[in-house]
Amino acid sequence: MLAAKKVVFHLVSVAVLLLGFAQFSVAGVVSSGDMINAELRGERIAKVEALLAEAEVAGQLEKMGVSTELVLSRVNNLTDMELLELSTGIDEQIAGADIVSVVGVVFIVLLILELVGVTDIFKSF
Amino acid sequence: MTRFPGRGRFWAILVIAFFCLGGCVSIPNRIAELPAEQSSVELDSTPFYPQERYQCGPAALTTVLSFSGVDAALDTITGLTYIPERKGSLQSELLATARSFERIPYRIEGTLSALAAELTAGRPVLVLQNLGVSWYPRWHYAVVVGIDVATGKLTLRSGTDRRRVIDSEVFLRTWQRGSYWAIVLLRPGELPARPDRDTYLTAVADFESVAHSQATTLAWEAALQYWPRDPLALFGKASVAFQQGRLEEAEQNYRLLLADDPDMYAARNNLAYALARQGRVTEGIEELNKLLGRVAADDPFREEYEASLRELESLTGQ
Numbered sequence: 219m220l221a222a223k224k225v226v227f228h229l230v231s232v233a234v235l236l237l238g239f240a241q242f243s244v245a246g247v248v249s250s251g252d253m254i255n256a257e258l259r260g261e262r263i264a265k266v267e268a269l270l271a272e273a274e275v276a277g278q279l280e281k282m283g284v285s286t287e288l289v290l291s292r293v294n295n296l297t298d299m300e301l302l303e304l305s306t307g308i309d310e311q312i313a314g315a316d317i318v319s320v321v322g323v324v325f326i327v328l329l330i331l332e333l334v335g336v337t338d339i340f341k342s343f
Numbered sequence: 344m345t346r347f348p349g350r351g352r353f354w355a356i357l358v359i360a361f362f363c364l365g366g367c368v369s370i371p372n373r374i375a376e377l378p379a380e381q382s383s384v385e386l387d388s389t390p391f392y393p394q395e396r397y398q399c400g401p402a403a404l405t406t407v408l409s410f411s412g413v414d415a416a417l418d419t420i421t422g423l424t425y426i427p428e429r430k431g432s433l434q435s436e437l438l439a440t441a442r443s444f445e446r447i448p449y450r451i452e453g454t455l456s457a458l459a460a461e462l463t464a465g466r467p468v469l470v471l472q473n474l475g476v477s478w479y480p481r482w483h484y485a486v487v488v489g490i491d492v493a494t495g496k497l498t499l500r501s502g503t504d505r506r507r508v509i510d511s512e513v514f515l516r517t518w519q520r521g522s523y524w525a526i527v528l529l530r531p532g533e534l535p536a537r538p539d540r541d542t543y544l545t546a547v548a549d550f551e552s553v554a555h556s557q558a559t560t561l562a563w564e565a566a567l568q569y570w571p572r573d574p575l576a577l578f579g580k581a582s583v584a585f586q587q588g589r590l591e592e593a594e595q596n597y598r599l600l601l602a603d604d605p606d607m608y609a610a611r612n613n614l615a616y617a618l619a620r621q622g623r624v625t626e627g628i629e630e631l632n633k634l635l636g637r638v639a640a641d642d643p644f645r646e647e648y649e650a651s652l653r654e655l656e657s658l659t660g661q
Contacts, residue, residue: 313431
């Protein structure tokens with residue numbers, strides 16, 4: 219838990235640092251990522267927003283059992299757009315998992331659905 | 344009505360009702376609708392990584408990564424994509440991990456014919472299925488490696504089955520419930536079987552945020568071969584050149600863009616930097632003044648352009 223806090227602290231402090239700089243306006247080159255996001259996705263993501271999202275996602279991943287040393291490389295791999303999406307709640311995302319623990323009436327219903335070719339749960343086990 | 348008396352009728356209604364719950368949605372694409380020239384194909388050399396419990400995402404990703412020549416262990420991929428408490432993997436983390444291994448994940452169109460076209464081009468397709476129903480979802484990642492146009496069957500690396508053969512109708516229902524999500528992994532420089540400009544350019548822009556410049560350049564060049572003089576692809580190529588310090592090449596490409604469209608402000612802004620970095624600060628300032636005289640007040644990058652001007656002007660003051 220202490221480690222989890224550390225990662226989040228690290229990310230938040232970078233974000234806050236940048237917030238300070240943002241007042242001076244970050245001059246510079248327009249990256250192709252920014253350009254394409256603006257042109258094709260109609261989106262502009264402020265760097266600060268992305269960093270805060272990164273901290274949020276890191277915190278969530280830690281809480282969900284991802285080891286501390288992997289959390290940083292995992293959030294680094296994500297694009298700003300993905301970080302923003304995930305920051306609203308990893309819980310709401312689809313996570314491929316495929317478990318089967320079916321009981322009672324649900325089992326009967328699923329069995330029927332399976333027989334008529336709607337579902338494909340049981341054959342894979 | 345007399346056909347279903349009593350209990351029989353009850354069961355018939357139940358079956359129909361649940362069938363509808365499961366999705367009485369017409370499936371628009373079927374084997375019969377594949378283009379006539381599509382023949383059967385099976386990528387038999389696709390490796391197989393039998394999944395551990397819940398870990399279909401890492402297994403499916405390792406399968407396609409390894410097929411495209413990436414030497415990645417299943418354990419490594421599991422560490423990067425599996426979320427213990429969710430007992431599963433997120434789509435975005437599968438994409439992100441593929442990028443971190445120098446592959447461009449490209450989401451193909453969600454049709455059987457697009458899927459078949461990729462198989463024919465020699466790329467297995469990673470798909471998201473919902474094996475259950477909307478109210479009882481069983482999300483599952485698998486890799487489609489073959490299609491048999493005669494029997495209408497698909498072959499998948501799925502779960503603990505090395506060669507799972509499944510009827511295309513059933514597959515399409517499970518795939519539809521996964522929003523027809525399917526990706527292939529492109530090596531930098533490779534294009535998908537049916538390139539869609541916006542999808543490809545967005546995929547490369549996402550790739551660029553983690554990839555080496557060399558790999559990104561290859562990807563932009565592939566786009567430029569297919570869509571010659573595409574402004575966004577050329578902008579991408581110019582930007583990589585700039586980052587790598589190939590300033591003359593960057594300048595040339597920005598000028599090409601401006602020749603085609605003098606109002607591509609981002610190109611003029613970056614041209615100013617390319618000039619300044621070559622010691623031609625005054626020329627750069629001229630470009631920025633030209634730009635700011637024309638750019639709209641609500642342009643999304645206006646603030647950047649103004650900041651650029653301040654930055655270059657501060658250089659002349661020193």
